[in-house]
Amino acid sequence: VLTWEAPARIADLVRLGVPFDTIDGQIQLGREAAHSRARILHAGGDATGYSIEESLRQRVLEMGIEARERTILREIRPRSSGPPETIVSAADGSGVETLDPRPLVLATGGAGSLYRQSTNPSVTTGDGVAVAFRAGAIVSDLEFFQFHPTVFYRPGAPRFLITEALRGEGAVLRNVEGARFLPSIHPDGELAPRDVVSRAIAAEIQRTGHPCVYLDATEIPRDRIVTRFPSVCRFLATFGLDPARDRIPVAPVAHYMIGGVSTDTDGRTSLSGIYAGGEVASTGVHGANRLGSNS
Ligand SMILES: Cc1cc2nc3c(=O)[nH]c(=O)nc-3n(C[C@H](O)[C@H](O)[C@H](O)COP(=O)(O)OP(=O)(O)OC[C@H]3O[C@@H](n4cnc5c(N)ncnc54)[C@H](O)[C@@H]3O)c2cc1C
Missing domain, CATH: 3.50.50.60 (FAD/NAD(P)-binding domain)
Known part of the structure; x- marks a missing residue:
């Protein structure tokens, strides 16, 4: 069902008005952890859930469905x-x-x-x-219960999810000493499955006594980060951080039942x-x- 019927269901969403991001007229696809190929659609850069929900909400209203x-x-x-x-x-x-x-x-x-x-x-x-x-x-x-590995860490700040797609674009994780620690743990490095990455981060936090690790996206071109991850950039800017320049403090938190x-x-x-x-x-x-x- 998931693999064979997904294209038809996505076509349904397009028909219902979900504005998925495209490139040269084709739907743009991204890659996330433990995926063997780029297959993830997005809308509004990193506002996909909002775009889907809002499009469907509009159709419900237009169709006069009682809500x-x-x-x-x-x-x-x-x-x-x-x-x-x-x-x-x-x-x-x-x-x-x-x-x-x-x-x-x-x-x-x-x-x-x-x-x-x-x-x-x-x-x-x-x-x-x-x-x-x-x-x-x-x-x-x-x-x-799944823990997402890369959620913004700052005491008192909202637990904002720093999307895995950023690692899909090449961002890496570093401990407080500046060293990468995932390549020695899993062949897929930062794109290992979420449980592997979350456990590795928790182990680093325990070993170093520092409350977070850092997501380093500074090797990704700035214009790519700004167009592909506008919500992340907007959120980080409120803390004076620029992902094209600064390492982002992250830690795992509960994410999915x-x-x-x-x-x-x-x-x-x-x-x-x-x-x-x-x-x-x-x-x-x-x-x-x-x-x-x-x-
Ligand atoms: C920050 C974040 C980022 C995510 N990113 C991704 C992603 O990139 N890709 C992906 O595939 N998934 C992602 N997920 C997971 C995905 O968004 C959720 O699994 C999905 O939205 C759940 O949809 P749902 O319709 O089952 O529930 P929800 O969208 O949570 O809707 C449930 C609704 O039920 C209502 N409700 C709850 N209890 C009651 C009650 N007793 N009576 C009446 N109404 C009730 C709630 O108010 C809510 O409106 C993300 C989740 C989060 C939090």
Whole structure:
């Protein structure tokens, strides 16, 4: 499904108006850690998620699909056949009502907010897994939580993710002594799988007693960094840092819930009439360690 059907689904997104970045009329492709070839689409440089979500939001509005904002899923009560009773309320707990979705698709995202340090927004509270589990759904692989290796480190600063694509373009990691440490650990060096890079950084932090390592993108031409990574440049500028000149302090933090509500290949959970998709779902496709951009 992931490899054979992806081109058709991407064509759907293009048709729905997602403005993927192109070069000479062709969609531009990037490479991330542990990828054997360049296959990652992006939009707005490094604002891909925002571009996809905003394009789909516009289509939903245009198509007149009913969208109920600030409505929280509280509980699902499966029936022996057909869709489950679905209890929702306003965010403050008022206005409790029962919906009858046909079918119910859980898409409540991950659970990064369970961790003190995470790249995730505050809405990632694992609600979908909790609600489904209480209703009797099978959940799986919850022990696998991915840590992203290169997240901006500065005490008190937001945990801003410094995209892996920067390493795909040639940025390298150095410890506080200025030495690269990944080439001796994995043949792919900085583009080793995320768990390998995160563990290697954690080991360096422990060994040196310094709270972070440094991402060095100074060998990448400035114009390439500015056009390809505008959000990263904007964020770093607020701390007086320029990635074409300065090494960026980074450390691993919690990033992606690999486990979740168990589904089959078509997104069916173990409960009748309930599907799950996105980060709340545990499809098995990520194994114990999701590859970058496979979500
Ligand atoms: C900083 C960052 C960078 C990333 N970069 C990449 C990347 O480059 N490539 C890639 O493939 N993936 C990336 N990811 C991962 C990817 O963005 C997420 O896995 C994906 O967006 C999850 O989508 P989703 O629709 O499952 O959940 P979300 O987009 O998290 O949406 C879940 C929604 O459910 C709502 N919700 C939660 N609980 C309830 C409830 N009880 N009732 C009602 N609504 C609820 C939330 O408010 C939210 O609106 C990144 C993630 C982060 C945080």
